[in-house]
Amino acid sequence: STYGGTTNGIRQHCVFPFLYQGNLASSCIKTDQPPTTVTDLSTDPWCSLTSSFDQDQQWGYCDLGVTPSTLNNICIGKSKQLKCPSDYVIDILTAVYGVKTDSAAKCSYDPTDCFQNDDSTITAVCAGKNSCLIHYFDKILTSCDNLKSTYLHLDYICVPDTVPNIREYNICSDVLIQPTNEESVKRGYIVSSNFSNTQSDIDCLLTIQPLDKQDVYVYLLDMELTAPLLGQGCAKDKLILTYDGVTNEICGRSYTHFLLQTCHSALTLQLIKSRNSNGKxxxxxFEFIDRPPSTMCLAPPTTMSPLLTTSSKNPDYYPNVSPIETQIFCYMNDTGLFGDNIKCINNYLLVIHRAFYGKGQTCHYTNEDCIAETDYVYHQCAGQQSCGVSFWTPSQIPECDGAYATYLYIEYQCVPTLNIQPSLQVCSSTVLLNVPSGILTSMHYPIYSQYQCPEISLELPEKYTLSMYLLDMDFAPINSQNQTCLDDYLILQYRCDGHFVKHRLCGTEKAKFLFHTCNSDDIELSYRQYSHQTQGGFALYYQLYSRDHTSAIPSSTTSVTTTTAVTVLNTTDSSPIMSTPAKTITLCVGKHHIISCPKDSVIVLLTVDMGVSIQDLCQYSPFDCFEERPHLHSSCNGKNLCTISYITALQVKSCENKSALYLYVEYQCVPVKTQLQVDICATNQAVIQHSANILLPSYVPLTRECSVDLFSTPLSFGGKPRSFKIYLIAMNLPVTIQNGQCDVVHDAFVDIHEMDITSARLCGNLHTRFLYESCSGTIRITFHDIFKDATSVLNYTGFNLYVEPVVQNTNDECESAFTQRPPIHAQPLMIYNETVCLSPGRTRISLLCTENHGLVFLDSLQVMII
Structure with missing residues (x-):
């Protein structure tokens, strides 16, 4: 954007490239001053407002500073590209999901709508980037009586990051930044020495001194300093900010965001890095901004004394979580200058539930007020024992037509840390929450270890609900391309009033409230720590309540004195990804049928039989005579869409050469990718609650043997045991003879073991199919390979198996299947018959060929005895 020149006070933009002195200019011009009679000259570069300055003489100064805010509403099923000018990055000011109670204009912002903040997710995806794509995801808004969101409201600005005409200052070599008559400083970057690899064992000091009636606005572009341990202050590394009589310390990792604004004195920055620091x-x-005449700045206090003191007596809620408290700071409130005015007792942390600026008739929140969420308080206070908050610099609310806020509203709680509450490292299949409160952590927290712990069942006592808080999280960040946690993630899911509720978390998070269950006695927790970068893990705090408990968390559409029963529901994902129930098709002669599966699922044909009707009808009956059509398996299996036709009636030899009047098909849709992806060479054990993919994601020729043990959890109702249905999605491995017997010496192959017996052996290039249903809830899958010449295996991709726990059929007498008679070596080219029965000892048979020979199936029939 531009200012001054011939803009006439109207916001206009540069046009690139433009013609200047016969040459095309593609950026703002710094070397030559524009022809002007304007007395208010600027040292900023300038640009043309049209494609030819030589012809039109229309120009303006390039505004290199922070851009005005941009508002967006993203509707259901839509997405939005957020974009900044070249060399600028995004700073998310507001990201809230909104809902209306009426039916009109559901995708239009109204300050009186009910909102729920999603700033942490959007910030992780967009902050610090030049552009990003934001998708709308359906949300159940816990703070809005569990209503479904109707739009996502965003407000963002663009902050200079690599703009070439802005000077860079070094916090360790520069001492003072101050505008003078000789040097009119307007803005600049401040970096630590050799940023991205700043040396350790330093203590640097830099002062920014504004002119009279100027304020300093500071934005954090990037920070990575050693993070503190839970409940402790910055130790190894810290950036100390001293201004307006306030001293704050920050450390850890942080995304781009507005940091502070002074209102009268200098700002001092002190960077301390210890000898063993590894932060970058x-x-x-920063910018110097002229202070509006209407803004008054109070003198800082000459002496500091804490406003809040800690009583020697523990409060009534100790050692559990505190009730929710509220504070409202009216404009010109300076109490934060005298010490911390939001404070927890020792060994407790602040959790910020809500923080917003409001514009109303009085310094009190009402439903009619215009409000806008702010992340300032969260950055300042979340995860701290105490913090100082003031509201004495004006704050405009873009959503309220630029009106100035009259108050700052804050809701918070105090949550105990590991010093008070017992902690438990969770990775086992079941965790009984039999104490009123406690802390759950990742393995070896706060030391990061590569772990995959799927589907841990957190079991609550009967008739109890649970509130869950995140105390600390230091995982690999969210993937900005698809807004999904990949390498590292923490998943918490449960059912509430028929809804499936799921939270998926990653990145760096401070203490915050997550959810409150309603009528579920079981919560499923899964996490994966797989990043190759050093992280810290997670810590959760839970609090149990009896079912008739009523929380003091107010709805965001009620006054602060109103309390509502907790029925918190918050979801970012759909139900578990699982196979569909088996479906059937009966095709008469001359007909066809199109089978289609949902996205990311493929067709698995279970049965394809020609049917000879005993009643001469095109209607399936289990008493009809059948013959299998195996070639259709390879034509449809593994596809998302397939057409099956039965054009001409065919004679069936095994049915007295009678004509088949119909084709009978059973099929399922099986997911290619589930929420739980188990790399067979990176995981030793996995507990499967819903479904999983067992895979070798890429093939590399190595001599190795990788195994993973899979365990199915019993169903929560009745505790019924479950076995596995096992499907092959795809297999592409090097093999000596395709469609031949697996060569256990030279081939890459997969064995599926059950009760110490190899139930299946797979190799080569195989199409999608259902393999079998196991007899137990414990199986082992093993991948064997031997080193090969890499040039001969460049195009092989690995394999993908899908497993899903199902209730065991107790009538199958499964255990007796492993006492069957040993197989007989079949002689070459001899035809053999075998029968498998649903009777003890006959539910399985083993078929074995003479060495160097393979099996050929001539016929297979399912028979019902009448």
Whole structure:
């Protein structure tokens, strides 16, 4: 954007490229001053407002500073590209899901709508980037009486990051930044020495001194300093900010966001890095902004005394979580200058439920007020024992037509840390929550270890509900391309009033409230720590309540004195990804049928039989005579869409050469990718609650043997045991003879073991199919390979198996299947018959060929005895 020149006070933009002195200019011009009679000259570069400055003489100064905010509403099923000018990055000011109670204009922002903040997710995807794509995801808004969201409201600005005409200052070599008559400083970058690899064992000091009636606005572009341990202050590394009589310390990792604004004195920055620090440093952007005449700045206090003191007597809620408390700071409130005015007792942390600026008739929140969420308080206070908050610098609310806020509203709680509450490292299949409160952590927290712990069942006592808080999280960040946690993630899911509720978390998070269950006695927790970068893990705090408990968490559409019963529901994902129930098709002669599966699922044909009707009808009956049509398996299996036709009636030899009047098909849709992806060479054990893919994601020729043990959990109702249905999605491995017997010496192959017996052996290039249903809830899958010449195996991709726990059929007498008679070596080219029965000892048989020979199936029939 531009200002001054011939803009006439109207916001206009540069046109690139433009013609200047006969040459095309593709950026703002710094070397030559524009022809002007304007007395208010600027040292900023300038640009043309049209494609030819030589012809039109229309120009403006390039505004290199922070851009005005941009508002967006994203509707259901839509997405939005957020974009900044070149060399600028995004700073998310507001990201809230909104809902209306009426039916009109559901995708239009109204300050009186009910909102729920989603700033952490959107910030992780967009902050610090030049552009990003934001998708709308359906949300059940816990703070809005569990209503479904109707739009996502965003407000963002663009902050200079690599703009070439802005000077860079070094926090360790520069001492003072101050505008003078000789040097009119307007803005600049502040970086630590050799940013991205700042040296350790330093203590640097830099002062920013504004002119009279100027304020300093500071934005954090990037920071990575050693994070503190839970409940402790910055130790190894810290950036100390001293201004307006306030001293704050920050450390850890942080995305781009607005950091602070002074209102009268200098700002002092002190960067301390210890000898054993491994943080990359900090990068800031600052601007000197002229203070509006209407803004008054109070003198800072000459002496500091804490406003809040800690009583020697523990409060009534100790050692559990505190009730929710509220504070409202009216404009010109300066109490934060005298010490921390939001404080927990020792060994407790602040959890910020809500923080917003409001514009109303009085310094009190009402339903009619215009409000806008702010993440300032969260950055300042979340995860701290105490913090100081003031509201004495004006704050405009873009959503309220630029009106200035009259108050700052905050809801918070105090949550106990590991010093008070017992902690448990969770990775086992079942965790009984039999104490009123406690802390659950990842393995070896706060030391990061590569772990995959799927589907841990958190079991509550009967007739109890649970509130869950995140105390600390230091995982690999969210994937910005698809807004999904990949390498690292923490998943918490449960059912509430028929809804499936799921939270998927990753990245760096401070203490915050997650959810409150309603009528579920079981919560499923899964997590994966797989990043190759050093992280810290997670810590959760839970609090049990009896079912008739009523929480003091107010709805965001009620006054602060109103309390509502907790029925918290918050979801970011759909139900578990599982196979569909088996479906059937009966095709008469001359007909066809199109089978289609949902996205990311493929067709698995279970049965394809020609049917000879005993009643001469095109209607399936289990008493009809059948013959299998195996070639259709390879033509449809593994596809998302397939057409099956039965054009001409065919004679069936095994049915007295009678004509088949119909084709009978049973099929399922099986997912290619589930929520639980188990790399067979990276995981030793996995507990499967819903479904999983067992895979070798890429093939590399190595001599190795990788195994994973899979365990199915009993169903929560009745505790019924479950076995596995096992499907092959795809297999593409090098093999000596395709469609031949697996060569256990030279081939890459997969064995599926059950009760110490190899139930299946797979190799080569195989199409999608249902393999079998196991007899137990424990199986082992093993991948064997031997080193091969890499040039001969360049195009092989690995394999993908899908497993799904199902209730065991107790009538199958499964255990007796492993006492069957040993197989007989079949002689070459001899035809053999075998029968498998649903009777003890006959539910399985083993078929074995003479060495160097393979099986050929001539016929297979399912028979019902009448």
């Amino acid at each position: 440093g900090v990068k800031l952007y």
